[in-house]
Amino acid sequence: MEFTRAEVCVTAASDTWRDAGEVLAHAVGTVPAAGARLARLTHSPDLVLSDGEAFLMSELPPLGQTAAAGGVIEAWLPYRRVFDVLQTGRRQSMMGASQLDRYGNQNISAIGDWRRPSRQLIGVRGAPGNTVNHRTDYWVPNHSTRVFVESVDVVSGVGNDRARTGGPAARRFHRLGVVVTDLAVLDYGPDGRLRIRSVHPGVTVRQVQECTGFPLDGTGAGETRAPTAEELRLIREVVDPGSLRSREVPG
Amino acid sequence: MSLEDFASAIEPGATVGIGGWGSRRKPMALVRALLRTDVTDLTVVSLGGPDVGLLCAAGKVRRLVYGFVSLDSIALDPHFRAARESGAVETAEYDEGMFVAGLRAAAQRLSFLPTRAGLGSDVLTMNPDLRTVSSPYDDEEYVAMPALRMDVALIHLNRADAAGNGQYLGPDPYFDDLYAMAADRCYLSCERIVPTGDLVRDAPVQSLLVSRMHVTGVVETPRGAHFTSCVPDYDRDEAFQREYAGAAKDPAAWRRFEESFLRGDEADYRAAVAGFHDAGGTGGAGIPGCAGRIGETDGPRGTRGIGERRG
Numbered sequence: 001m002e003f004t005r006a007e008v009c010v011t012a013a014s015d016t017w018r019d020a021g022e023v024l025a026h027a028v029g030t031v032p033a034a035g036a037r038l039a040r041l042t043h044s045p046d047l048v049l050s051d052g053e054a055f056l057m058s059e060l061p062p063l064g065q066t067a068a069a070g071g072v073i074e075a076w077l078p079y080r081r082v083f084d085v086l087q088t089g090r091r092q093s094m095m096g097a098s099q100l101d102r103y104g105n106q107n108i109s110a111i112g113d114w115r116r117p118s119r120q121l122i123g124v125r126g127a128p129g130n131t132v133n134h135r136t137d138y139w140v141p142n143h144s145t146r147v148f149v150e151s152v153d154v155v156s157g158v159g160n161d162r163a164r165t166g167g168p169a170a171r172r173f174h175r176l177g178v179v180v181t182d183l184a185v186l187d188y189g190p191d192g193r194l195r196i197r198s199v200h201p202g203v204t205v206r207q208v209q210e211c212t213g214f215p216l217d218g219t220g221a222g223e224t225r226a227p228t229a230e231e232l233r234l235i236r237e238v239v240d241p242g243s244l245r246s247r248e249v250p251g
Numbered sequence: 252m253s254l255e256d257f258a259s260a261i262e263p264g265a266t267v268g269i270g271g272w273g274s275r276r277k278p279m280a281l282v283r284a285l286l287r288t289d290v291t292d293l294t295v296v297s298l299g300g301p302d303v304g305l306l307c308a309a310g311k312v313r314r315l316v317y318g319f320v321s322l323d324s325i326a327l328d329p330h331f332r333a334a335r336e337s338g339a340v341e342t343a344e345y346d347e348g349m350f351v352a353g354l355r356a357a358a359q360r361l362s363f364l365p366t367r368a369g370l371g372s373d374v375l376t377m378n379p380d381l382r383t384v385s386s387p388y389d390d391e392e393y394v395a396m397p398a399l400r401m402d403v404a405l406i407h408l409n410r411a412d413a414a415g416n417g418q419y420l421g422p423d424p425y426f427d428d429l430y431a432m433a434a435d436r437c438y439l440s441c442e443r444i445v446p447t448g449d450l451v452r453d454a455p456v457q458s459l460l461v462s463r464m465h466v467t468g469v470v471e472t473p474r475g476a477h478f479t480s481c482v483p484d485y486d487r488d489e490a491f492q493r494e495y496a497g498a499a500k501d502p503a504a505w506r507r508f509e510e511s512f513l514r515g516d517e518a519d520y521r522a523a524v525a526g527f528h529d530a531g532g533t534g535g536a537g538i539p540g541c542a543g544r545i546g547e548t549d550g551p552r553g554t555r556g557i558g559e560r561r562g
Contacts, residue, residue: 054422078423079272083348087367109344114377116338122326123319129348129368158371166371167383169391173367 003227005182006031006249008200009141010235011227012180014038016094016137022046024056024077024091026130030240030248031180032094032139033063037239038231054078063240086126086133089173093130094137094180099152102193102214104176105159106131106138107152114154127157132166135175141248143181145213148194160192182249184208185224189217196221252468254284254517257438260468261285261403264313266294268354268399268434270406270427271479274300274322274487276419278407278440280475280517282306287516296399298350298426300479301495304330305513307340308499314341316399318350322492329499343378345369345396353399354426357433365393404434407476408460409484410450411441415466418450418458421482431465440472442484474521490532491524 013035017025025036025047037060040047050056051067056075067073077085085091098121099107109124110117130136136157140147155162163174179186179194187197195217196208205218227235235245261267267285271277282302292313297303299320306312308330320331334340345353348368356364365384368374375381375394384395406427409420417439419427431437439461450459475481478488478495498508512523 076422079425080351083351086348109373109377110335114344114373117335120327120332120335122321123317123344124346124372124374125319126347128346128370128372128374129366131372132367132370154377155371155373162371167392169367169386169393170370172391174371 001226001229001232003232004246004249005200005202005251006245007227007232007235008224009139009180009182009249010034010038010239010245011231012185012200012224013094013137013139014042014231015225016177016180017044017047017092020044020047020092020135022048022090023134024048024050024085026086026091026093026095028093028095029139029141030063030244031141034235034240034245035094037063038234041234041238042231050077063242063244082126083129086130089134091130091133092135092137094139095127095130095157097138097140097147097157097179099147099149100138100140100179100194101149101152101159102216103159103161104138104157104179104188104192104194105152105155105162106157107154109154109156111153117153124154124156131158131174131176132163132170133173135177137177138179140179140181143183143208143211145211148212148214148216150214160188164192183211184221186216193217195219198222198224200224201226252470254280254470254472257281257468257470258284258288258290260436260438261288261290263290264292264294265290265402266296266400268296268401268404268430269299269302270404270425270430271300271302271476272298272423272425273319274324274479274492275423276407276421276425276427276476276481277302277479278405278438278475279477279479280472281405281407281438281440281470283513283517283520285311286513296401298347299328299331301328301492304328304495304499307331307334308505312340314343316343316345318345318347322496324487324489325492325496329496333499344374345378346372346374349374349394349396350399351426351429352396354429354433356396356398357400358429361398363395363397366396367393369394369396399433401430401434402436404430404437405440406430406437406461407440407472407481409442409481410445411439411466411469412447412450412463413444413469414447415439415461415463415469416447416450416459417441417461417466417469418454419460420454420458420484424460428460428465431461436467437461437465438468438470439466440470440475442471442473442475442481444469444471472517475517477521477524488524491527494527494532
């Protein structure tokens with residue numbers, strides 16, 4: 001069956017919530033949001049999803065819309081409660097990254113010196129708290145040496161090396177999962193460094209390494225699994241009929 | 252009280268907390284009233300939106316304490332970005348959860364609250380005054396998030412009575428009650444002042460967010476959160492926000508924006524906004540980058556549309 005790169009990314013994102021249990025799925029970006037919904041419809045029916053505003057939804061409004069557009073509300077989650085929930089650990093995130101280094105340190109705050117950045121980005125937002133409280137995965141729709149850098153300018157999301165040296169409280173609940181990109185799925189080896197777990201169909205290990213600004217172990221890299229026929233149907237007919245995914249990952 | 256009375260009560264150098272979240276239920280009429288004063292040297296504490304951008308553009312801010320500054324449907328406020336990139340203001344950038352811990356500490360009159368957020372991250376580097384604290388019970392060590400105590404808090408709600416009992420009718424209280432308790436004085440603006448007995452006539456008692464105990468003055472300001480949202484009374488004025496963000500990127504356009512919308516009083520502002528919409532204001536004036544373009548260094552792609560709108 002034919003499928004697109006975006007659809008491979010959605011199923012790879014979906015797989016990050018496999019076995020997560022009854023936790024709040026926090027998803028930033030189209031592919032992660034579609035992935036969380038697909039996970040809930042397939043392997044992880046207990047997953048808790050929000051409308052991105054103040055409600056948890058047992059049935060969701062269309063992708064990208066809030067409870068005002070329909071669906072079934074099952075609980076109240078105003079902003080203040082998000083921080084309570086994440087500190088209980090019953091949450092799992094997939095966030096974006098403007099920069100990532102080999103240990104999974106993530107930057108979304110600023111480019112250059114934080115005192116006077118050459119480019120102010122969106123700020124650390126919740127990344128420092130997320131990464132020391134529950135599992136965090138990253139989504140990079142443009143795998144390039146610009147994102148995967150030797151060292152990030154501002155550590156927003158905490159990487160494996162920084163968690164190890166940050167004391168017992170920083171380590172205790174720190175858990176980085178995988179990095180899903182438009183080319184590959186990366187995970188972390190025993191040394192805490194990123195490596196290639198799988199390349200998407202049609203992509204080579206060498207291509208991924210060339211688009212990464214630090215050495216990346218490709219030994220043992222497999223091929224990212226293809227979406228099943230049922231997953232494709234759900235993605236196309238239920239989760240994202242407007243194909244917002246193909247705007248994030250063209251082709 | 253009147254907007255003028257409110258504005259004259261703010262001293263230069265004050266630490267001012269501003270409620271709401273991003274481009275939502277910001278006390279914009281109070282902010283505009285501050286813009287009309289000669290007060291400067293402020294420390295602004297905010298989960299920021301255009302409140303921060305406007306005060307920075309007007310040169311009123313010496314120090315900015317924030318969890319983020321975003322217009323929601325537009326990732327960054329251009330005035331905030333310019334202030335950061337020119338080094339015009341001192342800043343304290345915190346994780347959002349740390350910021351809330353700081354509000355809670357201030358509201359409880361504690362000097363800090365321990366939190367796991369920030370450990371291992373450059374939040375500790377960017378805020379060299381931050382300290383950690385050892386647990387007296389085990390071998391863990393936490394960030395000691397300092398109280399974000401304020402001289403004055405500004406918040407906007409849907410309804411209030413004349414005594415300062417305030418009510419929100421939308422789905423999210425944000426952190427406005429914490430701001431009120433974390434400040435020595437709190438000024439509350441609202442869409443409508445109603446008799447006390449009317450507050451719970453059609454709304455549950457849980458919608459009463461702040462008590463008069465923590466409110467110094469109340470100002471009735473219809474559309475006082477414009478152009479941010481104040482649901483269910485009104486949504487964000489996206490066209491006007493695009494106009495604001497577009498103008499903020501260009502000095503000449505910004506002078507025209509100030510001339511059109513910020514020179515007069517609040518009634519003049521409302522009239523000018525009505526004129527903008529009557530003229531078919533669609534916003535942006537063809538300036539790229541307002542809503543659509545997403546550059547690689549603009550932040551992670553996708554954070555501004557689909558998915559969660561919080562950290």
